Amino acid sequence: MTPPAQSPGSPAADKADNAGNAGNPDLADTPGSLYPELDAAALSAFVVALESGDVTGLPPARAAEVAEARSVAVFTRTKVTGADGDLLDAGMWRHTGSLPRPLIVMPSPWTSHGWILYAVQATLFASRGYDVLAYTTRGFAASEGRVEVAGPLDVADGSRALDHLIERTTGPVTKIGFLGDSYGSGISQLVAAHDTRVGAVVALSTWGDLGEAFYENSTRHVAAVRALLGAAAKARLSPQTQSVFDNVLANRDIEGTLRWAEQRSPLTHIKELNRRQVPVLFAHAWHETLFPTNQTLKVFNELTGPKRLVLSIGDHSGPEMTGMVGLPNRIWTDAHRWFDHHLRDIDNGIADEGQVISEVMWNKTLEPRPTWHSLTERVHRLHLAGSGELAEEPEAGWTATVLCGIDTPATVADKVVESGYAEIAGRPKVYPTGTIDRSVAAVWASEPARETTRLRGTPRLRVTYRAPNPGSTFIAYLLDTAPDGTGHIVTHAPYTDLGSAPDSLVSADIDLQATAYDVPRGHRLLLVIDARDPFYGDANLPRATLAFTSPEATPSYLDLPLG
Template identity: 25%
Template structure:
């Protein structure tokens, strides 16, 4: 269920503390004396002459079992002027496994080093942009990658502890050394310990995981396209999403040293992540949602609603858990797939991120906490804002499928219906095939459709679909998708680029050096004209109907299971129809079962719980056939839409 809680206003004591910090920082960080508290950090410090250094932080673990405590490599870029003056500064940190194996960003940048081992190129624009504004940027090699000791354990204790230890070191609670094996210690006397973590995909996942430890000193995280539970990266209620497990991913990023030492960790990643999709203790360790109550950092979350890599369930369940625990938060939702906001809304992203870090790490009262909670992309480069997300008027309506004039082409409404629909799993068919043939009787899906809407209908949050199905075989996988049936122009998320096209011109975001350019290729929206839009989806193994441990099915017996559908925010316009499709294997998105079942749905015991702004009443009005209402009733406090300034992409 969506939890529409506003970004929490801080308690009185924290507001006073923030004001005090802002006053101190105004005195210490401003390049000239100021009579009023600053509202924005400015680029007054030299990037070219910045201090570039490396330390190795003791994680307290021996993941590679070599008899020595693992040390993780930490590359630092910070303003030399502030170091000379003894001024303590905050940290922006990206902990990543990708710095040497694969690269970061749309242009796959890797760390590079000079002859002394000091970082020359730090991937992405963060150091170029923020170091001149009085921040330190810290790039951490996760355990088992690049220049770090230990083993990659794909979101487990080693991954999280190797990043958390750096936050501890920045706050004086852990040891670091000037070399990987030496005894000379390094202290972080140059920082005030206030740390913000940022990153996309695995990097953002680490930010989620570290925040879920409640570590002191971590003030904010900015997870982009990030995982909140690793089980939900690999499985959907027992249905496998990929034909490989975490051992493959670990091997992909391991350093040569880790490959030589980490066979035991690799074996655990195989043995404790069975392809059956059963929940094990390995997944419990990698479930950050369960620890959301420990999160003290604010969260600025960014996700593509069409991300089919880190699927949108990951952000939806994390957001709801943060809301239940009163975490201060903000969200951007794009129409892209697995894409960084720097590559779909560049200028606005840099400005917003700048103000977010200024507020959260420098304590500047710049008003960002009073702005709308959510930015939502409605059409390519057209954005709307929502004061809270999901809006306060959002409530789940229970939609009921019914039989129609032809088999497999049914109705969707508020009233319980009887009857059955039957389909046969076809692993060669996908959700787009089903949607394209929604008005046809096809053997591989059961479709249920509303009448054309009389007014727009906004879905906001996560849905559930409860299915009662009788299989003919001992295994069966299920897919449930919600579809907006009607013409539209969307980002083409299903092709390379996942909604963006990379051009040749570049824009620059801070000063550059010979070895580290701040200039990146511009991108633009890759648009597609469509007749339908899949707006939410979910999958399950019917054998998981009773628990997170799958069992063989008894052919001819009816089973009831509830599928979790991904969070979204979508307006189905007047004149369009809303469809629910229930089918078997969703080609390329889940793996097929070991048999080819035919399933019969009991429609009286099948339903969809969908969060509409306005709830069931809004659905009833939209499907009643009356005169279309103004769009304001759909938007419910949403401004917009407005055009974005720029757009670009990233592959990982």
């Protein structure tokens, strides 16, 4: 019997569209949410209390926040008419009276929970005098439409949401801010680039160059794409979105994906942000597995207006997560101070604290710096030697062979997103460096540090290798190794070459992900290169070998940024 036809956008079609993800073994270990430790039920109860005024069952702090907000503002659920007439689910906090007032619009993260993730923080903003609208982005939860991944419809939705709030604000509007976490952060930057009414942005766990986030050094971020698909299992993806994600996983149409990503990258629209000198606050995690730090740094360093970058231990959305449920959180404190300064003209000192605040691994010291480039005071070059040492002088003529298709204990992390929560809790992944098979991976070790080595900035690796096939991939890891052989990851980066002729020498110059890491006295730095990591797709043929070397004319080396 032939099943009935399903119209696009119908619940049956949506269920069918996403059913394939559930049976895909590649998605079996991906999280169902990018916020695994968030209590959505508690946030829903908070919203119910905002509507009714009944705070029974709420913790005392949340009950007090509800009472304070209700004494100065009115909360309502609402529907925003977005682009193409699609209705977007939203919550709105409005003050009565005719006083001039700033506004904040908050597009939701990549989650089936929608705008309620902002409920507590939006309430705190309202209590401080802002009119606020938080909305669920198209295709998620109770919002209509299909997920376009920060496409033109999403940008238009942001402006429509602002229109909706302005039309319902009783007094004159002074200044306007957009704030988003994760998915909502990218949309916030793009709306600010296209809508001249937006006067400041807060972008938490964001992206700057979406193409680089999907294809870092031409290497497919397959685990990140699977995690995004897993977190969007209940969403309604547009055919183009589904096709792009499928193409990344299947290694198809790279150029088409990069064209799609370019339009959705704030880096593409940086001139619009700079022309109006829009103040932007970024918050990011050092070990971000969805949107690696360097691609956000590209946008930060290109911005010419007021800007601030807060870098923390952890992974995607982890550093700011506790603030979403109302617990004290320095990321959200900075967000409030940023908007208070740039939207309410309050001189709270944030403009004088430096552009960069970095949390050092693993002592959690917060270090302010006037600019990103001021983190690095000097660069120390160590050369890759045939003896397996990171040496002070170059050495030519050696070969170190890496066997493709075999994973090693050197990996990016155990899980996307979730491993970052362990880091925040002081339990970073321990790497048994002694069990790394030197016939599968190439390994170089430094001398034990005579004093604490303060890595600050972007380590850079130059390496030459011979690949027998036209495509090749390797992953470089920098580990901090204790005298007992246990290690912690400092940083890493993948690299893929798709254009060289078979059996040719390939020269790779790559930036490892930026870091602020203190290597203790007596510890060694360990550089590990292997050809397989489940976080990435690779271009290698199984059982092929990559032969690393150091030509006399172009020696292989590791540049360490020191602060």
